[in-house]
Amino acid sequence: xxxxTQAQTEISVVEKExxxxxxxxxxxxxxxxxxxxxxxxxxxxxxxxxxxxxDEQNEISGRYSWNFQKSTSSFNFTITASQxxxxxxxxxxxxxxxxNFVFGPGxxxxxxP
Amino acid sequence: xxxxxxxxRHLVMGMTNxxxxxxxxxxxxxxxxxxxxxxxxxxxxxxxxxxxxxxxxNSVPSRFSPECPNSSHLFLHLHTLQPEDSALYLCASSxxxxxxxxxxxxxxxxxxxxxxxx
Numbered sequence: 416x417x418x419x420t421q422a423q424t425e426i427s428v429v430e431k432e433x434x435x436x437x438x439x440x441x442x443x444x445x446x447x448x449x450x451x452x453x454x455x456x457x458x459x460x461x462x463x464x465x466x467x468x469x470d471e472q473n474e475i476s477g478r479y480s481w482n483f484q485k486s487t488s489s490f491n492f493t494i495t496a497s498q499x500x501x502x503x504x505x506x507x508x509x510x511x512x513x514x515n516f517v518f519g520p521g522x523x524x525x526x527x528p
Numbered sequence: 529x530x531x532x533x534x535x536x537r538h539l540v541m542g543m544t545n546x547x548x549x550x551x552x553x554x555x556x557x558x559x560x561x562x563x564x565x566x567x568x569x570x571x572x573x574x575x576x577x578x579x580x581x582x583x584x585x586n587s588v589p590s591r592f593s594p595e596c597p598n599s600s601h602l603f604l605h606l607h608t609l610q611p612e613d614s615a616l617y618l619c620a621s622s623x624x625x626x627x628x629x630x631x632x633x634x635x636x637x638x639x640x641x642x643x644x645x646x
Contacts, residue, residue, distance in 0.1 A: 450634055458616055460637035506571065515561070515584060516620075516635055518571040 419519035427525045435493045438507030447511035454504040534638035549604040551619030559624040560602040565616040
C-alpha cells in the first residue's frame with residue numbers, strides 16, 4: 416500500500432527563520448516519484464518539485480531545498496529565511512505505476528512578520 | 529490563461545438541486561482527475577480519466593457522476609447531495625505515458641470549486 420505521512424500538522428515561525436517540513440512515504444515499488452505542492456489561500460495546488468526514486472541528489476532552488484533519503488523513506492523540504500508569502504499548506508505526494516497520486520495530509524505553515 | 533481552469537469558483541446548492549462542475553485544461557495532457565478536499569482531511573482522489581477512459585473510481589457515491597467528453601474537458605455532475613459533501617473540489621491534469629504507463633510527470637491543479645450544500 417502507498418502512504419504519505421506528514422507528521423507536522425501546523426508550524427508557525429517568525430519571518431527569516433528557517434523551517435523544515437517533514438515527509439515520510441511508504442511504497443513497495445522501486446520506481447516512484449515524489450512531489451511537493453504548495454496550496455496558498457486561493458486554493459490552487461502549485462507544483463514545487465518532482466523527484467524520481469533513482470535520483471537521490473538533493474536539490475536547491477532559491478530559498479527552497481529538498482533532502483531525499485531512500486534509506487529512511489523521507490523527502491523533507493526546507494525553506495530558508497522564510498517570508499510571509501510562504502504561508503500556505505504544503506503537501507507531499509507519491510506517484511507510482513497504477514496507483515496515481517497519493518497525497519499526505521498537509522502541513523500548514525504560518526510565517527509571522 | 530492558466531493551465532487548468534475550473535468553474536464555478538464557488539457554488540451553493542440545495543440538496544435537491546442538480547449542478548455541474550467544469551474543468552478545462554490547456555496543457556495537452558491526457559489524464560484528468562477529480563479530488564475532494566474536506567476540512568481537516570487529506571486530499572481524496574475521486575475519479576481518474578486516462579485517454580478519456582475512466583480508469584479509477586474510488587468508491588464515490590453515485591450522486592457524483594463524472595463525464596469526460598474529450599481529453600481537455602472534465603465535468604462532475606452533482607445531484608441530491610448531502611451537507612457532508614461540502615468541500616473544495618479540485619481538478620488536475622497530467623501527461624501519462626501510453627497505455628496508462630506513467631511518466632511520473634507532475635499534476636497541474638485548478639483553483640478548485642468551493643461547494644456548499646445547504
